[in-house]
Amino acid sequence: MRFVFKRSYDADIKLFKHRPQALWYLALLAVMLALPWIIDEFFLGEATNVLIWAIAGMGLMLLVGHSGQASLGHAAFMAVGAYTNVNMMESGIPFILSLPLSGIIAGVVGVIVALPVLRLHGIYLAIATLAISVLTEDFIVILEPWTGGVIGLVAPPIDLFGYEMDRYGTPTAFYFLTLLVTLLVLFAYRNLLRAPLGRAFTALRDSEISAQAMGVNIMRTKATAFGLSCVAAGLAGALLGLFAGAFNHETFNLVLSIQLLLMIVIGGLGSIHGAFFGAIVIGFLPQFIAISRDGISNLFGLGSVTIPGIESGVFAVILISFILFEPLGIYGRWVKIRTYFELFPFYRKNMFKRQKSYLKTERMR
Amino acid sequence: MSLLTLENVTLRFGGLVAVNNVSFHVGEGEVFSLVGPNGAGKSTVFNLISRFYDPAEGDIKFEDKSILKMQSDQVPSLGIARTFQNIELFEQSTVLQNLLVGRHRHRKSGLLAELFFAPKVRDEERRHRAVVEEVIDFLELQAYRDKYIAGLPYGVRKVVELARALATEPRILLLDEPASGLSVEETQDMIFWVEDIKKQMGVTVLMVEHDMNLVAAVSDRVLALADGKELAIGTSAEVQSHPAVIEAYLGTGGRIGDD
Ligand SMILES: Nc1ncnc2c1ncn2[C@@H]1O[C@H](COP(=O)(O)OP(=O)(O)OP(=O)(O)O)[C@@H](O)[C@H]1O
Ligand SMILES: [Mg+2]
Numbered sequence: 001m002r003f004v005f006k007r008s009y010d011a012d013i014k015l016f017k018h019r020p021q022a023l024w025y026l027a028l029l030a031v032m033l034a035l036p037w038i039i040d041e042f043f044l045g046e047a048t049n050v051l052i053w054a055i056a057g058m059g060l061m062l063l064v065g066h067s068g069q070a071s072l073g074h075a076a077f078m079a080v081g082a083y084t085n086v087n088m089m090e091s092g093i094p095f096i097l098s099l100p101l102s103g104i105i106a107g108v109v110g111v112i113v114a115l116p117v118l119r120l121h122g123i124y125l126a127i128a129t130l131a132i133s134v135l136t137e138d139f140i141v142i143l144e145p146w147t148g149g150v151i152g153l154v155a156p157p158i159d160l161f162g163y164e165m166d167r168y169g170t171p172t173a174f175y176f177l178t179l180l181v182t183l184l185v186l187f188a189y190r191n192l193l194r195a196p197l198g199r200a201f202t203a204l205r206d207s208e209i210s211a212q213a214m215g216v217n218i219m220r221t222k223a224t225a226f227g228l229s230c231v232a233a234g235l236a237g238a239l240l241g242l243f244a245g246a247f248n249h250e251t252f253n254l255v256l257s258i259q260l261l262l263m264i265v266i267g268g269l270g271s272i273h274g275a276f277f278g279a280i281v282i283g284f285l286p287q288f289i290a291i292s293r294d295g296i297s298n299l300f301g302l303g304s305v306t307i308p309g310i311e312s313g314v315f316a317v318i319l320i321s322f323i324l325f326e327p328l329g330i331y332g333r334w335v336k337i338r339t340y341f342e343l344f345p346f347y348r349k350n351m352f353k354r355q356k357s358y359l360k361t362e363r364m365r
Numbered sequence: 366m367s368l369l370t371l372e373n374v375t376l377r378f379g380g381l382v383a384v385n386n387v388s389f390h391v392g393e394g395e396v397f398s399l400v401g402p403n404g405a406g407k408s409t410v411f412n413l414i415s416r417f418y419d420p421a422e423g424d425i426k427f428e429d430k431s432i433l434k435m436q437s438d439q440v441p442s443l444g445i446a447r448t449f450q451n452i453e454l455f456e457q458s459t460v461l462q463n464l465l466v467g468r469h470r471h472r473k474s475g476l477l478a479e480l481f482f483a484p485k486v487r488d489e490e491r492r493h494r495a496v497v498e499e500v501i502d503f504l505e506l507q508a509y510r511d512k513y514i515a516g517l518p519y520g521v522r523k524v525v526e527l528a529r530a531l532a533t534e535p536r537i538l539l540l541d542e543p544a545s546g547l548s549v550e551e552t553q554d555m556i557f558w559v560e561d562i563k564k565q566m567g568v569t570v571l572m573v574e575h576d577m578n579l580v581a582a583v584s585d586r587v588l589a590l591a592d593g594k595e596l597a598i599g600t601s602a603e604v605q606s607h608p609a610v611i612e613a614y615l616g617t618g619g620r621i622g623d624d
Contacts, residue, residue, distance in 0.1 A: 009494040012461070013487060188480040195479035195486055196465075196472040196493075203455050203466045210453035213415055214533065215441035215470035224476065270457065 015190055032179060036172040044171050050283035051178045052239045055185050057263050057275035059232025062189060064261070065269040066198070067225035068205025069118065070125050073132035074233045074260045076113075079140060079252035080106040081234030082241030086153045087146055095158050099181070099238055106234020107227040114226035118219065133257040140249035152248025155241050167243050178239055185232050189272055192228075201225050255312075262315060266322050268329025277330035281318070289314055367429070368393045368537055368569050369414070369445075374423035376406075376413060376593075383409045384420070385593035391537065396563050396570040398580045400604065401590035402614060407573040408450050410590075411539050414571075415447060416440050441470045444536030448526040448543065450573075454514045460525050461510050464500060467532030468493040500531045504558065520551045527558070537569040538562065544576045552579055559583045577605065589613070 006012065016022035036044055056078060063069050081102040088098035117128045140147045147153065157166040158177070165173040192198040200221050203211035212218055241247050259282055267278025289311055326333050367390040376384040384406045391397040399407045412418055414425060416437035424431050427443050435443075446467075455463050471493065474486045501507055504524050509517060514525065523543065530538055543559070544552045556579055562568050563583070574580050580587060581601040589596040589604050591613035597604050604610055 009491050009498075012494070013490050191480055191482035194490070195482060196469055196474065196489075197476065197479050199458075199462055199466050200469060202458055202462070203469075206455035206457055207453045209417075210449060210455070211466070212417075212438050213441065213447055213449075213453075214466050214529070215438050216466075217436070217438045 013194060015194075036175060041171050044175050045167070046283065046287060048167070048171070048175045048178045048243060050279050051175075051182045052236050052243060053263060053279035053283045054276050055178075055182055055239065056233050056236035056260055057267065057279045058185050058189050058272060059229040059236065060260050061264045061267075061269070061272065061275040062192075062201070062232070063225055063229035065264055065271065065274065066193070066205065067201040067222065067229075069222060069225060070122065070261075071129045071226075071229070072126050072254075072257050072261060073113075073129035073136075074229075075252045075254065075256035076132050076136040077106045077110055077230040077233035078237030078240060078256065079136055080109050080230075081237030082247060082252070083140070083147050083153065084234070085238035086155050086241055089156050089158075095160055099235065102238040103231045103235040106237065107231035110230025110233075111223050111227040114223045115219070118222040118226060130254075130257075133254045137249045137253055140252065148248065150248060152246055152251070153241070154246045155244070158242065167245060174243070178243075181235055181239060185235065186272065193272075197221075197224065259315070262319050264329075266318060266329055268331030268333075271331045273334070274329050274331040277334075281330070285314065285318075286311060366393050367391070368395075368427065369571065370424075370426040370429070371410070371413075372424045372426070374410075374413060374420045374425060376409060376418055376420050382593050384413065386423070387590070387593070387595055388423075389588050389595070389598065391569060391571050392585075393569055394563065394567060395585045396559065396572065396583050398584040398587045398601070399571070399573045399590060400575070400577075400580060400587055401596070404592075405590040406593040407590060408541055409593075411447060411541055411571075411573065414440070414445065414539060441533055441535075444534070445539065446530035446533040446535035446537075447539035448523075448530050448541055450541040450545070452519075452522050452526055454522060454526055454529070456515045457513065459511050459513055460501075460506060460517075460528075461497065463514060463525060463529050464497040464532045465493055467529040468496065470533055496534065497532050500528045503531070503561070504528045520547055523547060523551075531562070531566075531568075535568055537571060540570060540572040540574075542573055542575065544574060544579050552576060555579060556582045577601070581605075 011017075016025065031038075035047060039047070056074065059077075060071065060074050063071055084105050085098050085102035088101060089095060093101070113132060117125065117132075120128050141149050155166075157164050157169070158174075160177075163173070164170075165177070167174045192201075200211065200216045203214065203216055204218065204221055204225070208218055211221075237252075240251075244251060263278035263282040264274055265278070266281050267276065268274030293310065322329060328335075370390040372388050374384055374387050375382065387406075387410065389397075399410060401407055409418070413420055414432075416432065416435055416439075419433070425433060427445065432440065432443065455466060458466075472489075474483070474489055478486050501510060504527065506521075506524060506528055509521055509525070514522060517525065523546070527540070527543060530540075540559075544555050547555060559570060559572070559579075560583055563570055570583075572580075572584070584601050586598065587601045587604040588598045589607065589610045591610075596609045596613055597607035599607075
């Protein structure tokens with residue numbers, strides 16, 4: 001077990017708790033930077049995909065895990081990001097501007113949508129945001145001049161200061177671009193959590209009434225959380241559009257919103273780690289299912305049969321198992337395992353018996 | 366000088382008159398207690414001051430200015446801090462984080478500065494932390510600084526809530542039953558703390574309390590309420606021996622000080 005001796009207030013303000021922790025993250029970063037030379041192009045694409053999920057996941061984690069507001073509508077804000085970005089790129093706005101702008105515009109749209117919706121609590125909020133998700137597909141089809149209707153849009157190649165890149169031609173460059181955005185979002189997220197606004201978010205989550213009694217403006221803070229969350233969703237959406245190459249209304253359907261929520265629940269609500277763990281699961285699951293399906297088929301000599309709906313089925317099973325057996329998600333499980341080894345042999349079974357659902361915000365006076 | 370004034374305040378919940386034409390004022394530097402049987406409307410008075418409810422009639426003034434135009438999240442900026450009868454802490458945060466939320470009314474940094482954790486945000490954080498540490502020392506919470514609320518015993522939570530209110534650097538502190546559920550020793554601590562809050566920190570205290578030992582030990586003046594109406598006002602001894610007060614407590618089958 002490690003004891004950290006804090007010698008100044010900065011020990012609690014710094015990004016890393018102690019030097020070994022900083023070294024671990026540096027090592028992880030080094031691996032991420034070396035990744036294009038470690039794995040082949042196919043898996044680099046998969047890694048890029050995971051990072052895009054992680055960006056969106058961080059956005060949703062901020063909202064659900066840290067601010068306690070449910071959202072089943074985040075695919076809509078990813079769509080805003082994707083369509084805004086491609087439209088801006090085509091009208092000649094340089095990519096260095098169009099990418100951040102698509103995040104910001106998604107954030108602004110998020111705030112506008114949030115203001116009426118965020119008066120609702122818990123399940124009602126979930127239903128209202130679900131409605132946003134359902135409407136998105138129709139809106140995309142209606143707004144044909146900008147969205148290309150059911151045909152969709154094709155993402156142009158990215159021009160970054162004269163250097164052309166796209167997902168297939170230069171997968172390494174695209175991977176680094178995604179990694180950079182991931183790191184920036186991560187940095188901002190970490191900063192927020194150690195600043196007053198981040199504490200106001202968690203205050204909202206745990207007790208609106210006393211947050212208010214401490215001077216937190218509930219509506220403004222909720223709208224800020226929703227807006228920031230949508231900025232990340234918009235950035236992820238823009239990258240997803242470029243990653244997919246072509247997209248239409250079906251790219252941003254309800255299933256995507258549900259997957260996003262699944263991701264952070266599986267990863268572990270209320271921690272940034274959870275967003276990444278969840279992204280790895282969600283990002284690799286289709287591959288995993290495909291590979292294991294082929295394996296099973298070969299084993300029984302069935303040839304390549306496709307079972308419709310298998311993916312959703314496996315998702316559902318995973319989610320239900322997590323909610324039943326590990327409500328704290330993968331990150332929660334990891335913390336338990338780590339604590340077990342740190343305290344060995346003194347680990348008590350009930351050590352972590354204090355969890356409560358984060359989705360509950362309905363508690364008044 | 367009068368810091369907080371209620372003038373003929375009335376609040377109804379449907380047919381029930383929870384607060385009935387109540388007037389009182391709390392002077393600067395005073396410890397003022399509200400007593401009364403269950404359902405007398407004491408917590409409702411607090412919720413009115415916190416602007417959770419709009420009074421049907423009457424006015425509430427802080428330093429002679431009406432606060433009825435303010436939203437509840439603006440009230441703390443006046444220097445009004447409170448605790449809740451049923452402890453409302455941020456359960457999934459540490460004691461330290463809870464107390465730092467108390468600093469929210471002093472927040473100066475904007476969104477952008479915080480996203481980049483600009484140097485001035487860091488400086489502010491250090492200052493907030495220094496104030497919070499003073500409160501931690503005062504209430505002897507050092508051992509719990511990095512503990513999560515969800516794992517703390519009841520008595521400690523009560524103290525943390527008091528600490529969070531103090532971290533706002535209030536001018537007036539509203540304590541809703543600070544000693545309920547506390548042991549005899551913990552109540553004794555509470556008496557010392559309330560006295561120090563008044564004498565050393567110069568903070569005015571408005572307190573709701575059933576424990577008459579605590580009320581008698583710290584209060585300058587006491588107001589007894591029953592069924593939303595004022596019964597008697599004066600020193601704790603005067604109020605306790607007032608016929609209307611004795612009657613009200615007998616009416617509920619209890620004795621003053623029971624609860
Ligand atoms: N939100 C509400 N809606 C309806 N009635 C309420 C509400 N809040 C309080 N009341 C009623 O108003 C009356 C006064 O309640 P209040 O909580 O102020 O009592 P109290 O003096 O604090 O009592 P206690 O000592 O039990 O805390 C009670 O009859 C209570 O049932
Ligand atoms: Mg009460």
